[in-house]
Every structure is written in C-alpha cells, then in structure tokens.
Amino acid sequence: MPCSQKSQMYETTSAAYRDQLRHDDVHRVHRPSHLRGLVADGVPGPDSASRCIVHPAAPRYAPGMNRIVVTRTLPDAAMSLLDDAGTVWVWPQDRPIPREALLREVADASGLFSMLTDDVDQELLDAAPALRTVSTMAVGTDNIDLAACTARGIPVGHTPDVLTETTADMAFTLLLAAARRVREGIDYVVGGQWRRWEPNLLLGCEVHGTTLGIVGLGRIGSAVGRRALGFDMRIVYSGRRRRADLEDLGVSYMTFEELLGESDHVMISCPLTPETHHLFDRDAFRLMKPTATLTNIARGPIVDPRALEWALRTGEIAAAALDVTEPEPIPSGDPLLDLPNCLVVPHLGSATTRTREAMARLAAKNLIAGLAGEPLPACANPDAYLRRQAR
Ligand code: DGY
Secondary structure (H helix, E strand, O other): OOHHHHHHHOOOOHHHHHHHHOOOOOOEEEOOHHHOOOOOOOOOOOHHHOOEEEOOOOOOOOOOOOEEEEOOOOOHHHHHHHHOOOEEEEOOOOOOOOHHHHHHHHHHOOEEEEOOOOOEOHHHHHHOOOOOEEEEOOOOOOOEOHHHHHHOOOOEEOOOOOOHHHHHHHHHHHHHHHHOOHHHHHHHHHOOOOOOOOOOOOOOOOOOOOEEEEEOOOHHHHHHHHHHHOOOOEEEEEOOOOOHHHHOOOOEEOOHHHHHHHOOEEEEOOOOOOOOOOOEOHHHHHHOOOOOEEEEOOOHHHEOHHHHHHHHHHOOOOEEEEOOOOOOOOOOOOHHHHOOOEEEOOOOOOOOHHHHHHHHHHHHHHHHHHHOOOOOOOEOOOHHHHHHHOO
C-alpha cells in the first residue's frame, strides 16, 4: 500500500490522539512519522517508549494489507523497513509480551516478528489462521516449533552470521573472566577488602597455551576457536557434525566424554535440542578437570543448574560463566548467584548496538520476503517452501 494511503488511514490530530490514548479498549499501531515524539500517554518521552501509539480507531487490518505483529520495540532502521510492508502493531512495553496478548494479536496477523522470549508453538499457530511468515530476531530457534511451522508452509526467518563475531567476543570475555576470577576480584574491591598486593590472592587458571573444548563447532563455536588460536590454545571439539575443513587446520574431534576429560576450558556453543537438554549433568561434571572452567554462550537448559551448583560447590570444576540460564531470567534467590566462582550475565551475547541493529534489519528483511512469497534471506526451515508449493 502506498505511504500516502497509509498516513491517511491514521490521519488525525495530536490532540485527538491524546484523547483517544485514555481509552481503555485499544489497539496499538506503529506510530506514523508525523506523530513521532509522543509516547503512549501523549507527552514527549524517551526513545524506548516512543514507538507506539494507542489508537482505538485503528483497523486491525485492511483488506489486502498485511498485518504485522512485532513483539518488542525495534531499532528505527528495522521499523522503517516494516512500515512499507503493512500495518505494524508493536508491543509497546519494555518486557516480553504476555502470552494472552500475543495470542490475541496474532489472530489476524499475516506476519509475526518475534523474540527468543516468545514461544511460537502449535497453540500460537492455531490462534493465527492467516499467519504466513514468522521472523525471530535471534539465531537460535529452540523457542519455535519448526516442524509445526513447516507443516503449515510457514517459513521461519532467523539471524545467523550477523551476530557471530559479537557473540564470540562475549564468549571469550566470559571464559577469561571465569578463569581469572574477575567476579571475585570485583567483589573483593567493592567489599573494601583490598588492603595490599598479595602473592597468593585470587590465583586463577591459565588460558593461553591450554586446551579449549568446544561443544558445538558451528558458526559461533568456530569464531570462538579463531580467538583461541590467538591465545595459543589447543582446540578440541565435539558435536553432531564433523568439520573436516577445521580438522585440516589442527582442530581435533573427540567424543563429548573425551572432550570433558581433556579440556582446561569448556565452551558450550551448540543448539538446544532434546539431545542437548541437560547435557551437562552430574556425570558430565564428574568427567571434567577440577581446574576446568565452563562457559555457556548457547542456551541455559543445556546445563542442569542444580548439577552445576553441586559441581562448583564440591570443586568438581573450578568456575563457570553463564550468559544464559535455566530459567531466564535466573531467579534472584538462585543459589548459583551466591557462588563466588559463578559469574552470570543476562543473555548479552549479541548485545552491541551495531549487532542488534543488524539482527533487527535482517529479521525485518526475512519477514518482508516471506510476506511477498519470496525466499527468506535466512530461513531456518526451507522445507516450508516445498510445503507451500505443494498446496
Ligand atoms: C540468539 O540469537 O540466539 C542469541 O542467543 C541472542 O543473543
């Protein structure tokens, strides 16, 4: 639909909007450019809150027009791409959309732009009879029932590659921090305990020249491996797929059990699947060196949190660094948070401004291609195209 027609649809004065904003039973639509600068209560506000307006008169859809549901506020670059693809509805709050609201909003959606916090399952698909494309702003798709989407001929877009290096940077940051006891060092200084230099204070484990075990040598695992080469590390890996290309460069394949016994530092960078759920249980930790560290940059449920707590308390392993937890967010009372040798950050792997913008843009392009019936730039279930054609 041409932009002029779209703006006409939303044409009204700011004052009228302010009145409508107080209305209770409302729909939220993406703000047309002439109204940017107003927040939901009608006053100028900070960027993060200024994406959406609340407009009772806005149609849920217009015939022939795509209705796109976006579950979190996005960078402007991605929003302007979506603006031209249909009527865009954005969940305006700074927290994941409640399930009930999501199910309600997808009822007449043609496209869903979702986050890793939104479960896209059979129930959601049943609630969204007009849905033609799902696009998640993440590389991981464990929150999406890909088989169910494929069966419905719905291609699912995701965001590989654009976040690889940034996530590998964070993985290496965490590995170093765990090995060199950075959390304990910060606690020590902030707690006022630092009186003098001590020859035996907070001695950690070496990183350079040691063995790094990478569980899942995919895009991010390989990028971590490249960083490890700069630290003169020996690299071993385990996983579903052999990487002959990397083995030629000196990276050795091992079984998971062998890797645990050999590695000074273990990096989890495999997808969460039924096979990897709680892969790190007590038996796994028993096989690790007492001086080893564990870093999880992938998905929380790959590690059984109670087994990890046991391993860190009893000295089965030396330290852990977690970018992801089970559940997320980790409850504030979780015993892992009290362990000085456990460092937890809130799923920040891809969290740089440039990378999140690139992810949002790629996710927007995926959605737009899917709505146009074209192949997605990055599709997680290409079989969906075949299913669509077979109809
Ligand atoms: C992903 O994209 O799956 C990451 O976990 C996001 O940071």
